[in-house]
Amino acid sequence: xxxxxxxxxxxxxxxxxxxxxxxxxxxxxxxxxxxxxxxxxxxxxxxxxxxxxxxxxxxxxxxxxxxxxxxxxxxxxxxxxxxxxxxxxxxxxxxxxxxxxxxxxxxxxxxxxxxxxxx
Amino acid sequence: xxxxxxxxxxxxxxxxxxxxxxxxxxxxxxxxxxxxxxxxxxxxxxxxxxxxxxxxxxxxxxxxxxxxxxxxxxxxxxxxxxxxxxxxxxxxxxxxxxxxxxxxxxxxxxxxxxxxxxxxxxxxxxxxxxxxxxxxxxxxxxxxxxxxxxxxxxxxxxxxxxxxxxxxxxxxxxxxxxxxxxxxxxxxxxxxxxxxxxxxxxxxxxxxxxxxxxxxxxxxxxxxxxxxxxxxxxxxxxxxxxxxxxxxxxxxxxxxxxxxxxxxxxxxxxxxxxxxxxxxxxxxxxxxxxxxxxxxxxxxxxxxxxxxxxxxxxxxxxxxxxxxxxxxxxxxxxxxxxxxxxxxxxxxxxxxxxxxxxxxxxxxxxxxxxxxxxxxxxxxxxxxxxxxxxxxxxxxxxxxxxxxxxxxxxxxxxxxxxxxxxxxxxxxxxxxxxxxxxxxxxxxxxxxxxxxxxxxxxxxxxxxxxxxxxxxxxxxxxxxxxxxxxxxxxxxxxxxxxx
Numbered sequence: 272x273x274x275x276x277x278x279x280x281x282x283x284x285x286x287x288x289x290x291x292x293x294x295x296x297x298x299x300x301x302x303x304x305x306x307x308x309x310x311x312x313x314x315x316x317x318x319x320x321x322x323x324x325x326x327x328x329x330x331x332x333x334x335x336x337x338x339x340x341x342x343x344x345x346x347x348x349x350x351x352x353x354x355x356x357x358x359x360x361x362x363x364x365x366x367x368x369x370x371x372x373x374x375x376x377x378x379x380x381x382x383x384x385x386x387x388x389x390x
Numbered sequence: 391x392x393x394x395x396x397x398x399x400x401x402x403x404x405x406x407x408x409x410x411x412x413x414x415x416x417x418x419x420x421x422x423x424x425x426x427x428x429x430x431x432x433x434x435x436x437x438x439x440x441x442x443x444x445x446x447x448x449x450x451x452x453x454x455x456x457x458x459x460x461x462x463x464x465x466x467x468x469x470x471x472x473x474x475x476x477x478x479x480x481x482x483x484x485x486x487x488x489x490x491x492x493x494x495x496x497x498x499x500x501x502x503x504x505x506x507x508x509x510x511x512x513x514x515x516x517x518x519x520x521x522x523x524x525x526x527x528x529x530x531x532x533x534x535x536x537x538x539x540x541x542x543x544x545x546x547x548x549x550x551x552x553x554x555x556x557x558x559x560x561x562x563x564x565x566x567x568x569x570x571x572x573x574x575x576x577x578x579x580x581x582x583x584x585x586x587x588x589x590x591x592x593x594x595x596x597x598x599x600x601x602x603x604x605x606x607x608x609x610x611x612x613x614x615x616x617x618x619x620x621x622x623x624x625x626x627x628x629x630x631x632x633x634x635x636x637x638x639x640x641x642x643x644x645x646x647x648x649x650x651x652x653x654x655x656x657x658x659x660x661x662x663x664x665x666x667x668x669x670x671x672x673x674x675x676x677x678x679x680x681x682x683x684x685x686x687x688x689x690x691x692x693x694x695x696x697x698x699x700x701x702x703x704x705x706x707x708x709x710x711x712x713x714x715x716x717x718x719x720x721x722x723x724x725x726x727x728x729x730x731x732x733x734x735x736x737x738x739x740x741x742x743x744x745x746x747x748x749x750x751x752x753x754x755x756x757x758x759x760x761x762x763x764x765x766x767x768x769x770x771x772x773x774x775x776x777x778x779x780x781x782x783x784x785x786x787x788x789x790x791x792x793x794x795x796x797x798x799x800x801x802x803x804x805x806x807x808x809x810x811x812x813x814x815x816x817x818x819x820x821x822x823x824x825x826x827x828x829x830x831x832x833x834x835x836x837x838x839x840x841x842x843x844x845x846x847x848x849x850x851x852x853x854x855x856x857x858x859x860x861x862x863x864x865x866x867x868x869x870x871x872x873x874x875x876x877x878x879x880x881x882x883x884x885x886x887x888x889x
Contacts, residue, residue: 300626303856304647304684304785304811308624310734319626320633339625341810341856345783349741358730361547361573362627363603368435372730377741377780 274384279331279353283373286355287313287332290365299331299353301338301346301375302362311336311353311373312364347389352376393493393717395423396483401432402577404440404600405584407447408593414439419602421577424490424725425716427764433577436601438609441569444597445615448540448567451594456537456565460515466590467512467559471505473586474551478502481579483717485551488578490725490766491679492716503845504555507863510847511559514865528882534875537565538617538641541871542610544631546622547573547727548682548787554580556862557620558596564871569597569616571607575728603627614638618871621645622684624785625856643860643870645684645852647785648813651806652676652687652842653796653828657820659696665840669818672842673704673791677711677723677770681789682731684857685814687842689782690772690793691802697795701774705751708770708791713756723789725765732766735788738781739771747775747792777805785811799828807833812854816842835861 279287291297296316302308313334325337331353338346358372366373380388401418403410418432434440474481481504482496491500522532541561545553550572561568572580577600584598599606611619612634621631622645635642658669676687692700716724726732732755739753752771757763770789773781782792796802806815812834819825819840829837835852838844845851850864860870 302624302626304624304649304787308626308647309738309784309786310730312626314630319630345778345810346780349780356730356733358728358733359575360730361575361603361607362624363608363630365604367574368602368605374730374733374737376737377744379741379744 274387275329275350276388277329277331277336277351277353280355283353283355284332286366286369286371286373287334289369294365297334297365299334299336299373300325301336301342303339303342310360311375312362313366313373314363315365348380348385349377350380350384392715392719393483393486395425395428395487395717396480398431398578402434402581402600404434404436404444405581405588405596405598406440406444407597408588410584411443413437413601414443419574421488421574423487424727424766425487426761427729427766428761430488430578433574433581434600436599436606440599440601441606441609441613444569444599445540445613447594448569448597449615451592452537452539452567455567455592455595456539458565463563463565464512464516467508467563469590470587471508471512473590474501474508474583475505477586478505481551481582484578484582486716486724488576489547489550490716490727492721492724494719494721495679500549500552504551507552507555507847508559511563514868515563518865518868528880530879530881532877532879534877535564535868535872536875537872539566540616541566541568541618541620542613542616543568543570543620544607544611544623545570545572547576548679548684550576551579551583553622554583560867561620561871562591562595564868566871567595567597569599569610571599571601571610574600574602608634611635612637616640618642620860620870628858641870643862644858645860645862646856646858647684648811648834648853648857649689649783649785649809650685650687650811650814650816650834651689651691651809651832652816653691653802653806653818654693654696654700655802655819655821655824656693656696658818659700660820665820668840670700670703670707672816672818674707674711675842676791677708677789678843680723680726680768682727682787683843685836685843686785686787687814687816688786688791689777689809690791691805692793692795693802694795694797701750701793705772708751708772711770713767713769714758715762723770725767726788727766729766731787732768735768735786735790738784738786738788739773739790742773742775742779742781742790742792745775745779745781747773747779747781750774750793752789777808783809799824803828803831810856813852813857814838
């Protein structure tokens with residue numbers, strides 16, 4: 272069985288498709304702290320400079336989901352599900368003009384998932 | 391005493407070149423109040439063209455503004471302070487409506503502090519001087535501080551007028567023209583300020599652009615017509631802004647949040663006196679401004695021998711917090727600023743519980759009655775756990791405290807510094823040695839010692855580690871908005887003799 276660190280809800284995929292139509296290829300980057308942080312940001316592919324310090328957690332409907340290595344160390348025991356909620360962030364994340372905001376729900380990895388993903 | 395929702399116009403425009411102007415694209419967005427989720431007004435939804443116009447206005451104004459005397463600029467800054475002060479209650483009410491914070495906070499903290507920041511920088515530029523050094527008998531090195539020219543500033547929604555008042559006065563005092571973008575959740579007090587001070591500065595010196603990050607913020611942060619970008623926000627956007635600034639070889643300053651430890655040593659409970667009472671309040675300050683503060687003391691570290699007794703009092707004090715209609719003067723904790731914040735905070739409480747944290751109090755949304763049932767309220771929450779949990783490592787930006795115990799100084803420091811961030815910290819003790827040594831060993835830009843959440847204009851504020859760089863407040867801030875002109879003058883009549 273293949274284990275995954277990230278998942279996405281159907282409602283969030285709908286928004287993803289809307290954004291893809293307008294902006295082309297996209298990436299998610301999980302932001303750290305402050306006002307609009309601790310939330311997934313979505314950008315046009317190539318907009319954000321990524322390197323080895325950005326960990327690829329998985330692909331959500333073809334969109335790569337990254338997190339900085341430092342942050343990943345504190346997060347790697349949890350599974351993340353990207354969802355969408357009404358609201359308004361003030362970052363550069365592309366969904367904001369739609370009046371919605373990507374959000375993550377977290378749960379602990381099961382023992383089997385943890386053994387496989389963090390071996 | 392009770393207040394109620396203030397009156398607003400139907401819609402508000404950008405402030406560019408001394409006038410309110412409609413956005414080029416003609417689009418507006420709805421701004422709502424988190425208190426009851428009701429509409430406040432429509433605000434300009436700016437695009438790149440609006441940003442271009444604001445940057446052009448600022449560039450047209452910069453030479454004349456940069457050559458005004460310090461006395462003239464100080465006079466204008468003082469005038470702004472007087473105007474805010476004369477309209478304090480109006481600003482406070484609009485701020486409470488837009489952000490959701492209690493009226494007692496806006497009346498007593500946000501707005502009076504804003505006034506003071508304008509006055510502080512008015513005073514700074516009257517008192518400071520450049521420098522001159524005689525390098526040898528005939529050579530003088532003269533350092534003159536010159537403004538950068540045009541500055542872009544992007545501010546957050548947690549203290550809308552106060553963050554504006556941290557950003558604008560030093561930039562203007564240094565002789566720069568500014569394009570400022572308020573957060574789209576809280577555009578109201580910036581607009582109210584421009585209505586009140588429209589004639590104070592020459593056209594183009596202050597420009598306010600409303601709109602969304604990807605549509606207006608990004609074109610502003612990446613604009614080749616600005617010479618500096620100052621940003622308060624979170625890490626990913628911070629990285630993007632630095633990337634854009636690198637294309638223009640522009641300097642940036644970044645204030646990017648934290649996960650601040652608040653450390654209580656055994657000696658705080660040596661006496662049951664006024665200081666212990668102050669210390670307990672200091673622990674409960676996690677709930678100040680609904681926890682929506684970059685320096686929220688959201689990690690409570692308590693020495694193990696006083697842990698039970700101390701926490702009993704902290705929980706009791708937390709339970710005494712009055713959470714009600716934020717327009718009511720008795721309200722201590724108001725609404726979270728938006729629905730997505732509300733959802734995010736609840737999701738953190740959930741993962742905290744899953745990770746095994748014990749709920750000492752709160753842990754749920756708070757349901758108010760009547761029209762306030764539509765607002766975004768969360769109970770002040772204390773979760774007991776350990777520092778490796780996500781709730782100890784991620785900035786929740788809500789009234790959520792994560793508490794753990796430590797046995798000695800070494801363990802306190804180890805936990806305090808085990809974080810990606812380094813913005814604020816608190817140290818509470820009656821031990822004179824700890825008072826100095828512990829703050830020095832904490833890797834954070836601001837350590838409050840036997841106090842917390844004080845932000846005087848005369849004390850520099852800023853981050854270590856992933857909390858950013860550059861400082862706000864204090865006269866050292868001026869150098870983030872200036873460059874040094876060195877004039878090297880020879881009074882020697884004789885040639886070098888080389889040619």
